[in-house]
Amino acid sequence: GAGVSQTPSNKVTEKGKYVELRCDPISGHTALYWYRQSLGQGPEFLIYFQGTGAADDSGLPNDRFFAVRPEGSVSTLKIQRTERGDSAVYLCASSLTGGLSSYEQYFGPGTRLTVT
Amino acid sequence: GENVEQHPSTLSVQEGDSAVIKCTYSDSASNYFPWYKQELGKGPQLIIDIRSNVGEKKDQRIAVTLNKTAKHFSLHITETQPEDSAVYFCAARQAGTALIFGKGTTLSVSS
Numbered sequence: 001g002a003g004v005s006q007t008p009s010n011k012v013t014e015k016g017k018y019v020e021l022r023c024d025p026i027s028g029h030t031a032l033y034w035y036r037q038s039l040g041q042g043p044e045f046l047i048y049f050q051g052t053g054a055a056d057d058s059g060l061p062n063d064r065f066f067a068v069r070p071e072g073s074v075s076t077l078k079i080q081r082t083e084r085g086d087s088a089v090y091l092c093a094s095s096l097t098g099g100l101s102s103y104e105q106y107f108g109p110g111t112r113l114t115v116t
Numbered sequence: 117g118e119n120v121e122q123h124p125s126t127l128s129v130q131e132g133d134s135a136v137i138k139c140t141y142s143d144s145a146s147n148y149f150p151w152y153k154q155e156l157g158k159g160p161q162l163i164i165d166i167r168s169n170v171g172e173k174k175d176q177r178i179a180v181t182l183n184k185t186a187k188h189f190s191l192h193i194t195e196t197q198p199e200d201s202a203v204y205f206c207a208a209r210q211a212g213t214a215l216i217f218g219k220g221t222t223l224s225v226s227s
Contacts, residue, residue, distance in 0.1 A: 004159075033214055033215075035214075035215075040219075040220070041219055041220070042120075042122075042205050042207075042217030042218055042219050042220050043160065043205070043215070043217050044217070045214035045215065045216070048213075048214050055212070056213070056214065059214065091159055091160070093215075103148040103150075103165065103167070103209070103211065104150070104162060104165065105150075105162070105215060106162060107152070107159035107160045107161070107162075108159050109157075109158055109159045110158075110159050
């Protein structure tokens with residue numbers, strides 16, 4: 001079946017602009033995660049949704065970052081007043097559930113964000 | 117919080133040799149340890165995982181071992197092939213939490 005999809009695959013924006021990154025999880029997966037991967041590093045956790053609600057947003061670096069998942073499926077990561085330091089690959093992952101019965105997380109291809 | 121250390125950062129082997137990548141974790145409450153393979157320009161792909169109630173798991177040429185007492189786990193790839201060349205990440209988590217990743221190992225398999 002279809003895996004996790006992310007759009008756009010690449011996004012170039014100017015410093016100070018607003019961007020939205022979209023994630024479409026595997027059908028039926030209730031848990032959705034956003035990670036950020038800088039060059040040469042492992043993915044770093046940003047936020048985790050269980051259904052429509054953010055179960056853990058402790059990884060968001062500051063209040064310029066916000067994410068929503070209004071219908072419990074597609075999620076959008078929103079970044080306001082972008083800075084050059086926000087440049088990275090933003091990865092989305094989903095898993096069947098977020099609780100004790102399901103652990104495996106499946107990743108999308110990522111969105112490469114470049115802030116000039 | 118959890119901290120995952122991964123070694124080595126780069127590993128070069130000849131085709132047909134074995135490769136071993138090692139990780140340590142800090143939080144004894146972590147109970148799930150996946151390994152991901154990431155090729156250039158792609159997202160991480162889950163290749164094998166192990167839970168804390170098991171000491172070893174195999175899937176064809178890859179295996180993972182877990183030592184809960186020492187808080188370390190390892191990925192073993194046997195009979196390496198050029199297509200095994202990629203960046204490999206280990207990770208750890210508890211149920212209901214996000215994955216904490218190591219910094220990755222770049223594996224190069226030369227023919």
